[in-house]
Amino acid sequence: MNDQRLVKLYGVIGGTGLENDLDLRVDRSAAGGTCAGFSSAANVYTGLLSDLGADYANGASSLVPLTTSETVAYEFTVTLDPNTDTAEQGNTATADFFWEVRTA
Amino acid sequence: MRVVAEPSDPTLAWSPPDPGTELPGSDPVPEARASVRELIARFAALFWTFSIVWFTFFALVPALVGWAPTVVTSGSMEPSVGAGTVVHIDDGVDLQTVGPGAIITYRDPAIAEMRVTHRVVQAITDDNGTVVGFRTKGDANTTIDSMAVPIEDVEGVARLVLPYAGMPKLWAENGNWLVLGSFVVITALAGVVALDTLYGFVTGSTMSRRRGRGSAIALVLALALGAPSSEAVLAAATDDSRNDFEMSSSWYLDSIDRDTPVAHWRLDDVGTPATTVFTDDFEAFAGYNTYGAGNFVSSNAQARSGTRSGLKTGNNDPNGGWKLLPSVVNGSFEFEVWVYRPSGFLGGSIDRLGLEDATFNGYTFNVDHNGNSMSIDRRTAGSPTRIGTRVGFNPPEDAWYRLELVKTGSFMTLSAYDGGGTLLVSTTATDSTNNSFDRLAIHGGWDYYVDDLEVRQIAGSETVAVDRIGTLDGSYIGNPTVGEPSLLTNVSSTSVAFDGAGDGVLLADSPVVNGTTRDARTAELWFSADTLTGRQVLYEEGGGTNGLNIYLDGNTLYGRAWSGSTGWSNDLQVTATATAATVTHVAVVLDATGARSLTMYVNGVAVGTSTKTDAAAWNAHSDDGAIGRVNGGTEFHDGNSSTAFPFAGRVDEVVLFNSALGAQRIANHYRAGA
Numbered sequence: 001m002n003d004q005r006l007v008k009l010y011g012v013i014g015g016t017g018l019e020n021d022l023d024l025r026v027d028r029s030a031a032g033g034t035c036a037g038f039s040s041a042a043n044v045y046t047g048l049l050s051d052l053g054a055d056y057a058n059g060a061s062s063l064v065p066l067t068t069s070e071t072v073a074y075e076f077t078v079t080l081d082p083n084t085d086t087a088e089q090g091n092t093a094t095a096d097f098f099w100e101v102r103t104a
Numbered sequence: 105m106r107v108v109a110e111p112s113d114p115t116l117a118w119s120p121p122d123p124g125t126e127l128p129g130s131d132p133v134p135e136a137r138a139s140v141r142e143l144i145a146r147f148a149a150l151f152w153t154f155s156i157v158w159f160t161f162f163a164l165v166p167a168l169v170g171w172a173p174t175v176v177t178s179g180s181m182e183p184s185v186g187a188g189t190v191v192h193i194d195d196g197v198d199l200q201t202v203g204p205g206a207i208i209t210y211r212d213p214a215i216a217e218m219r220v221t222h223r224v225v226q227a228i229t230d231d232n233g234t235v236v237g238f239r240t241k242g243d244a245n246t247t248i249d250s251m252a253v254p255i256e257d258v259e260g261v262a263r264l265v266l267p268y269a270g271m272p273k274l275w276a277e278n279g280n281w282l283v284l285g286s287f288v289v290i291t292a293l294a295g296v297v298a299l300d301t302l303y304g305f306v307t308g309s310t311m312s313r314r315r316g317r318g319s320a321i322a323l324v325l326a327l328a329l330g331a332p333s334s335e336a337v338l339a340a341a342t343d344d345s346r347n348d349f350e351m352s353s354s355w356y357l358d359s360i361d362r363d364t365p366v367a368h369w370r371l372d373d374v375g376t377p378a379t380t381v382f383t384d385d386f387e388a389f390a391g392y393n394t395y396g397a398g399n400f401v402s403s404n405a406q407a408r409s410g411t412r413s414g415l416k417t418g419n420n421d422p423n424g425g426w427k428l429l430p431s432v433v434n435g436s437f438e439f440e441v442w443v444y445r446p447s448g449f450l451g452g453s454i455d456r457l458g459l460e461d462a463t464f465n466g467y468t469f470n471v472d473h474n475g476n477s478m479s480i481d482r483r484t485a486g487s488p489t490r491i492g493t494r495v496g497f498n499p500p501e502d503a504w505y506r507l508e509l510v511k512t513g514s515f516m517t518l519s520a521y522d523g524g525g526t527l528l529v530s531t532t533a534t535d536s537t538n539n540s541f542d543r544l545a546i547h548g549g550w551d552y553y554v555d556d557l558e559v560r561q562i563a564g565s566e567t568v569a570v571d572r573i574g575t576l577d578g579s580y581i582g583n584p585t586v587g588e589p590s591l592l593t594n595v596s597s598t599s600v601a602f603d604g605a606g607d608g609v610l611l612a613d614s615p616v617v618n619g620t621t622r623d624a625r626t627a628e629l630w631f632s633a634d635t636l637t638g639r640q641v642l643y644e645e646g647g648g649t650n651g652l653n654i655y656l657d658g659n660t661l662y663g664r665a666w667s668g669s670t671g672w673s674n675d676l677q678v679t680a681t682a683t684a685a686t687v688t689h690v691a692v693v694l695d696a697t698g699a700r701s702l703t704m705y706v707n708g709v710a711v712g713t714s715t716k717t718d719a720a721a722w723n724a725h726s727d728d729g730a731i732g733r734v735n736g737g738t739e740f741h742d743g744n745s746s747t748a749f750p751f752a753g754r755v756d757e758v759v760l761f762n763s764a765l766g767a768q769r770i771a772n773h774y775r776a777g778a
Contacts, residue, residue, distance in 0.1 A: 010250060018351050055250035057214040078349070082775060086594035090353040096346055098247060102215065 007101045008059030009044055009074075011052045015093030019050040021084040022093055028062045029073040038075045049078065049095060056100045149297035152290070172260065174209055175270030176221050180242030181207070185262075190269035191221055193260035200235050203227050207262035208238065213251040219259065220249075228252060356595045356776040360759055363626075363769055366616050367760040368573045369609065369731065371600040373586050374512055378438050378560035382429045382544070385556055386414045392427045395464070395486065400425025400546045408442045408504045408555040417550045420452035422486040424546040426460070429559060433459060433541045436562035436587060439509045444553040445473050447501040452549020455499075456481065456488065458509060459541035459559065466538050468547060469509050469518050471499050480509070480518050480533040483545070492516065492533020499528075504555070512562060512587025515598065534589055562587075569600075569609040569731070576614045578731065582607035582750075591630040591687045591756040592777035604634065604752025608733035611645070613726045617760055618645045621724045625652055625665070626761040628691035628705075628773060629731070633753040636684045640751040641734050643758060647727025648737040648744035649673070654692055655740070655749065656682055663692035663704035666739050669723035677741060678704035678712040685753075689774045695764035696722045703767075708774030710767055731758050 009026060013019050024047065027040035045052060045060035053059045076097075176189045185191060185207065193209045202208065204225050212218040222240040225248050230236050237255050241248040275284040352358045360368065387410040389402035399418035407413045416424055443455050453475070458468030464486035470479045478497040481488035497520060499505060505528070506521040514536035520528040544559065569578035580586075580600075584607040590597040602608060613619050631642055636659040644653035649668040656662070661682040666673040682688065691705040700720070703713040727736040732755055737746040757777070 015349070018349055021351075022349060055214070057251060059250075080351070082771065084351075084775065086355060086592075086776065086778065088351050089355050089594055091351050093349040094346065095349070098250060100250060102212070102218065 006061045006063065006065055007099055008056055008061045009052070010055055010059035010098050010100070011049075012054060012096040012098075013050055013052060013094070015050075016091045017093075018088060018091040019093035019095070020048060021081045021088055021091075022049040023047070023079045023081055024049045024052060025077040025079075026060065027075045027077075028064065029075075031067070031070050031072060033071075033073040035073050035075070038073055040075065044074065048081075049093060052095075056102070059098075059100065146297055146301045149294040150301060152294040153298035174219065174221060175273045180244050181221060181223070182244045184243050185221065185265055186267060188268050188271040188274045190266040191262045192264040192266075193221075194263040195260035197261040199255055199258055199261075202235070202238070202258075202261060207265075208240070208253075209259045209262070210238075210240075210253045211257040211259065213253060213257065221262065222249060356592060356757075356773075359772050359776040363761055363763070363765055363773075365573050365759045366762050367571050367576045367614075367758075369569050369578055369758045370572055370597055371569060371586070371609075371731075371756055371758065372597045373569055373580075373600070374436075374562065374598065378562045380558060381431055381433055381437075381561050382559040383557065384414075384427075385409055386412050386554070389414070392425050394424075395426050395545070395547070396423035398423025398425060398547070398550075403553060406444045406553040406555075408444070413444070413553040413555040414546070414557075416455075416546050416548060416552050416554070417450075420549050421454060421456055421488065421547045422464075422483075424456075424548065426464075426543045426545045428543050429459075429541070431561075433559060433561050435539055435585075436512045437510075437541070438560040438562060439558075440506065440560075441557040442504050442506050442555045443471070444504050444555070445499065445501050446551060449473065449549065450551050454548045455507075455552050456548030457507075457544070457546050457554065458483065460486075460543055460545040461538065461541055462543070464545065466541050466545065467509065467511065467516065467535070468545060469507055470548075471497070471507065471520070473499055473501060478518065478520060478529060478531055480516055480531065482535055482537060483547075484537075486545075486547070488547070491535050493531045495529055495531040497529045510562075512598065513585040513601065515587050515589050532589075574614075574616055576611060576617060578609035578611045580608075581610050581733075584608070584732070588754050591632055591754060595777055597756065599630075599754045599756035601754045602732040602751050604640070604750050606733065606748055606750050608735070608748070608750060609731040610735045611729035611731070613728055617762075618651075618725045618729060621670075621721050622762055623696040623721050624762060624764040625694045625722065626691060626763060626765045626770075627652060627654065627759070628689065628770070629654070629758040630687060630689050630756040630777065631751070631753060632687045633682065633684050633751070635752060636682060639740070639749045640753075641730070641732065641738070641749045642690070642751055642755065643729070643731055644734055644738040645729035645760075646725030646738070648739050648746075650723040650725035651727070651738055652692065652694060652725075653738050653740075654690055656751070657741070659683070661688075661690060661704075661706065662741060663690070663702065664739065664741065665692070665694045665702050665722065667696075667720065667723045667725075670720040672700065672716065672718070672720055674739065674741075675716055676700060676702035676714045678702055678714050680704060680706050680711040689777065691765070691770045691773070693764050693770070694722060696720065697764070705767070705770045705774075707778070708771040710770075731755060 026044040028042045028044050029039055030041035042062035042064050044062045172193045173190050174193055176185050176191055179187050206224045208224055209219055209221045212220050222242050224238045225241045226239040227235045228237040235255060238253045239248050240253055392400050397419045401415050402412055403415035404412050439459055441457055453473040455471040456468045458466055460466030460483050464483055466483045468481050468483055470481045476498045477494050479490050479494040480492045482491050504523050508519045510517045514534050516533045517530060519530040522528055567580055569580055571577050585601040588599045588601045591599050627643055629643055639657045641655040645651055652665040654663050659682050661680045663678045665676045689707050693703045695701045698719050699717045701713055701715040704711050729735055733748045733750040737744055
């Protein structure tokens with residue numbers, strides 16, 4: 001599949017260690033989906049928050065191309081890793097999420 | 105438009121009207137209207153055609169001076185550069201001079217075969233100040249592009265921007281054939297009319313319709329399809345709002361409270377308020393004795409308050425001094441003193457004060473100004489042995505600082521504060537060797553000064569086990585030791601130690617907990633058993649007919665629930681194997697909402713479930729409850745009993761819920777404290 005026309009997700013992730021204990025899952029709805037009654041049509045990303053790519057080249061994609069004027073919804077689910085140590089109490093994480101699409 | 109159709113020449117033609125000549129059969133007024141319409145049409149055609157030629161000229165001619173045109177097909181640079189704009193790129197610009205604001209075209213770092221035309225927002229330089237790349241941004245984007253552009257990927261800097269000149273190419277690439285076709289037809293017609301008009305002006309005659317059409321179409325095709333080709337790029341980024349996450353500093357309590365407990369005995373009870381036993385500001389110096397070859401004297405060289413202080417001088421530890429306290433301090437205490445250590449030590453560098461008994465057994469702190477550390481010492485016949493954790497600490501010198509040693513049960517905390525009351529460092533130790541103290545002891549190196557000293561007695565055991573959720577406070581029975589180290593990790597709390605001889609916490613009947621018929625209960629606690637001998641009750645509620653309990657029998661851990669009043673007894677039971685002197689989290693979950701089940705979790709993992717298909721509620725179960733022993737009666741695996749069966753060991757964080765918590769919640773409770 002041509003890499004172009006894909007919507008990619010990447011992020012600028014920071015923190016004091018909690019970013020390594022947060023699991024992130026991002027799902028994409030089918031065309032026309034909304035946040036209300038969200039239904040996943042494709043998975044965009046599953047993994048540690050800290051492992052999310054930091055730029056377009058390393059971004060995550062559902063591998064479903066974007067079509068003109070298409071509207072989709074994305075669901076972000078962040079969970080604390082079950083193996084998190086209590087020493088992580090008080091730690092923080094920050095995340096700026098970016099969407100980017102390129103067409104030719 | 106006025107059209108003159110000559111039968112012999114079907115070519116569209118226009119001739120300037122001769123005001124003195126009237127065409128045969130014509131009506132002068134309609135003829136004048138037709139002339140105006142034709143004039144407007146021919147001017148429109150000329151305008152259209154000249155515009156096309158003008159754009160084409162500027163789209164193509166700059167290439168003659170080495171500028172490369174590229175058609176922008178995205179809106180990421182709007183409004184300055186819209187889709188369909190032709191941008192001429194000059195590849196002869198010295199990129200070292202390019203800075204923010206310039207529009208550059210470059211090979212996309214993400215997709216090699218694509219080219220992007222975006223504005224420079226930052227030039228990236230190396231340590232020598234040489235530009236090695238750029239950060240770019242589309243004017244319409246909210247964020248800068250995620251990937252930096254290496255300078256070698258830059259193809260040139262924008263020199264000339266021609267809006268709309270590349271629209272035919274954009275239509276062609278996007279497959280807008282209807283629009284493109286309409287454009288071609290209109291342009292062809294306009295071109296024919298325009299050429300015909302020009303031809304008429306120049307020659308006074310009309311050109312052939314075929315020649316005119318052919319020339320116009322050729323012009324349009326050249327413009328639409330033969331225009332300089334370039335990759336089109338759309339780069340759009342959206343910046344979501346900043347997402348901040350913070351892990352609670354009270355994870356355990358947050359986890360518990362999320363499930364709405366009905367009772368929670370943290371067992372952090374530390375006794376009645378401390379009472380002052382002894383203070384000394386050293387303004388009046390009396391009652392101090394020497395220990396060994398040391399000396400402890402009054403001094404006016406330094407004073408935190410008043411004019412005098414006590415001075416430890418002479419020989420090193422354990423030599424020093426001591427003074428009898430007005431009354432004996434038993435078990436738990438608070439000892440607070442201000443210390444001044446001059447820099448440039450005369451002798452040893454360690455400050456050591458504390459409480460001891462008649463044979464100089466006790467506890468003193470150890471603040472090392474040379475080794476820069478702090479710890480707690482146990483004193484045996486005056487000799488120190490370090491216990492607990494030795495922490496790094498560069499103590500103040502030539503300044504007063506405060507030390508506080510707090511002993512609760514066998515758990516000790518030593519904290520150092522600066523003159524402003526800010527905590528500098530603290531350390532802990534656990535030791536139960538010494539529990540009675542009748543004197544203040546001054547040891548350590550020399551010289552150092554002490555002032556404003558205070559000793560407070562903390563009650564050795566508590567009478568009330570506070571319920572932090574409701575009003576079901578428990579009553580300590582026997583002589584349990586409060587203030588023991590927490591059984592949880594990184595949780596600020598203490599535990600209570602039961603001696604196995606009858607210690608425990610008695611819980612009265614409560615409609616919130618056991619006085620009402622219910623269909624669910626979750627009971628959980630942390631424990632560490634000293635031994636696994638005999639039967640030891642950790643928790644029980646109810647009596648021999650209806651109730652629930654958690655207990656040890658040898659090394660078998662039992663969780664049980666029964667409700668004889670509603671027809672079920674001695675049939676819900678789960679067991680697991682216990683280990684002595686090991687911190688263990690146990691949770692028992694009764695669910696009698698339908699088919700009855702009892703599940704026991706050990707360290708967050710289900711170890712077994714006992715189920716019955718007959719449905720019946722869990723009857724109200726009076727006959728009190730207890731932590732660490734039986735209160736009234738209970739039902740064991742081998743029958744009812746009202747024997748106490750006291751537990752020997754430590755218990756912490758006993759929590760009750762009037763709901764059947766799931767496996768994930770129990771695992772979370774364990775993880776938050778493990």
